[in-house]
Every structure is written in structure tokens, then in C-alpha cells.
Amino acid sequence: MTWKKSVLFITATHGDEAIGVEAISEVNRTRSESVDFIIGNEIAYSLGTRCIEGRIGGDLNRSAPGICGSQQYHERRAWEILQIAKGYDWVVDLHGCSQPMSVFIILSKIDPQRLQLAARFDIPRILLWQTLPGHKGGALNASVDCGIEIECGPKDDPMVREKLVRTIKDFLISINDANCDWAEWFKRREVYTVVDSIPFEEKDQYPDLKEWGRVVVAGYTRYALFVGVYPHIHCLLLERLPSAQIELLCVPARGRGCEQGGSH
Ligand SMILES: [Zn+2]
Numbered sequence: 517m518t519w520k521k522s523v524l525f526i527t528a529t530h531g532d533e534a535i536g537v538e539a540i541s542e543v544n545r546t547r548s549e550s551v552d553f554i555i556g557n558e559i560a561y562s563l564g565t566r567c568i569e570g571r572i573g574g575d576l577n578r579s580a581p582g583i584c585g586s587q588q589y590h591e592r593r594a595w596e597i598l599q600i601a602k603g604y605d606w607v608v609d610l611h612g613c614s615q616p617m618s619v620f621i622i623l624s625k626i627d628p629q630r631l632q633l634a635a636r637f638d639i640p641r642i643l644l645w646q647t648l649p650g651h652k653g654g655a656l657n658a659s660v661d662c663g664i665e666i667e668c669g670p671k672d673d674p675m676v677r678e679k680l681v682r683t684i685k686d687f688l689i690s691i692n693d694a695n696c697d698w699a700e701w702f703k704r705r706e707v708y709t710v711v712d713s714i715p716f717e718e719k720d721q722y723p724d725l726k727e728w729g730r731v732v733v734a735g736y737t738r739y740a741l742f743v744g745v746y747p748h749i750h751c752l753l754l755e756r757l758p759s760a761q762i763e764l765l766c767v768p769a770r771g772r773g774c775e776q777g778g779s780h
Contacts, residue, residue, distance in 0.1 A: 524604040525553040531560025536610025580659035607663035612671025622665040624658035635702035708754040719750040
């Protein structure tokens with residue numbers, strides 16, 4: 517059986533996050549065969565804004581599965597993107613933010629195929645973030661058969677962009693390697709999960725929080741993320757999973773092997 521995976525990169529799902537477009541364009545400049553990518557929110561990207569404002573506006577990454585033919589662009593576009601994504605085994609949605617977070621992976625859904633896709637990127641931090649607090653709509657990566665999100669920051673930092681380019685190039689080299697022991701790779705990652713948040717009102721109690729910085733809250737060791745990004749919270753609080761728990765995540769995936777994992 518031939519192991520061959522097709523991959524689609526979604527870029528600029530948020531229109532002011534051009535880092536994905538730039539990174540994939542750079543990757544394609546050095547390849548004989550271009551990797552497939554689309555601009556997620558084409559209108560917001562042309563305007564340089566996160567989303568389209570006003571009556572027809574909304575967040576594309578909170579709109580999956582979308583609505584065919586909707587008057588609302590974000591709903592219609594989410595549906596269109598998911599139709600395009602059906603033609604691919606793997607979907608990678610590239611995001612950027614202003615904070616110094618470096619490059620990390622977000623899994624909005626956890627299954628063996630997604631764990632494998634995440635492990636194939638040489639990115640040390642993986643965030644399991646299955647529900648978006650206060651957001652009712654779905655992330656694009658959760659609505660495709662097998663998708664992950666990559667977040668990068670600061671999004672305008674050339675070194676961060678270069679890191680993303682290098683990571684994608686390495687991933688593409690190994691994409692057709694059926695014999696990788698991806699579960700072993702996954703176990704070497706730092707895996708975090710969102711457990712709580714610090715409300716905006718309590719922000720003065722935590723004046724020196726840094727992205728991925730350790731913070732003790734009510735006696736528990738947590739890690740701060742997206743500090744000052746969301747309007748109603750000061751930051752998300754993460755728990756770092758102990759290695760035994762990461763092992764457990766990989767257990768159901770064991771035995772499926774690379775030959776089957778990710779196929780559908
Ligand atoms: Zn984004």
C-alpha cells in the first residue's frame with residue numbers, strides 16, 4: 517500500500533495574520549512542486565483586518581461548519597473552505613498573533629490522526645484547546661477530517677516567520693514517510709491543556725505575566741497564555757500534562773500504525 521498524504525494550508529483565516537501567506541509563499545519559492553494553500557478570509561486579508569466588520573462581519577474561525585450560500589461572508593466562506601478541505605487528508609491552519617509566543621500547535625479536537633499530524637511538525641509545544649471559552653462557533657481545524665492550527669508570534673517578527681518556514685519545509689520532507697514513530701515524537705512534546713482563565717478584573721494581581729510563564733493560582737502551578745489578548749479575560753491558564761498522561765493520549769493510537777492513521 518502506498519502511503520501518500522495530501523495537505524492543504526489555510527492562511528489568513530484572520531485577515532491581519534499575513535504570516536501564513538508569507539511563509540507558504542516562501543516555502544513554494546524553493547520547491548519544484550508547490551504546496552496547496554488558500555487565503556481563508558479573502559476580504560479581511562485585502563483590508564488587512566482580522567475580520568470583516570459590521571453587518572456582514574464575523575470571525576471565520578468561530579464559524580465552522582458554516583452555512584452554504586449565507587448572506588454572512590464568514591458563514592458562507594467557512595462552508596466553502598470545508599468543501600475545499602474535503603479533498604485533502606491533512607489541513608493546517610496558520611495563524612499569527614502579536615504576543616511573543618514563538619510557534620506552537622493548537623489542537624481543537626483530539627484523535628489519533630490529529631496527534632499524528634501534530635507530531636510530524638517539529639514544534640515543541642502543543643496546546644489542547646477543545647472549547648473556546650465564550651465562543652459558540654467552531655474553529656475550522658476542528659471541522660475538517662484531520663486538521664490542526666499553528667499559532668505564531670510575534671507575527672511580524674522575521675525570525676518567527678523563518679522558524680515557521682523551516683518547520684513547514686521539514687514537515688513536507690517527511691510527509692510521505694510511513695514508518696515514522698510519531699507516537700514517540702508526540703511523547704517528547706510539551707503538551708498543555710486550557711484549564712481556566714484569569715478574569716480581566718483580577719489583572720492587577722498578576723502584573724508580570726509572560727506568555728508561557730509559570731504562575732501559581734490557588735496553589736496550582738499554571739502557565740499563562742494570550743496575555744491581554746481577549747477582552748474579557750486577562751489570560752488563559754494552562755496545565756502542563758505529565759508524561760504519563762501524554763502516554764495515555766497516545767495509547768489508543770498505538771497499533772493503528774502510520775499505515776492507517778490519518779487515512780479516510
Ligand atoms: Zn488567528
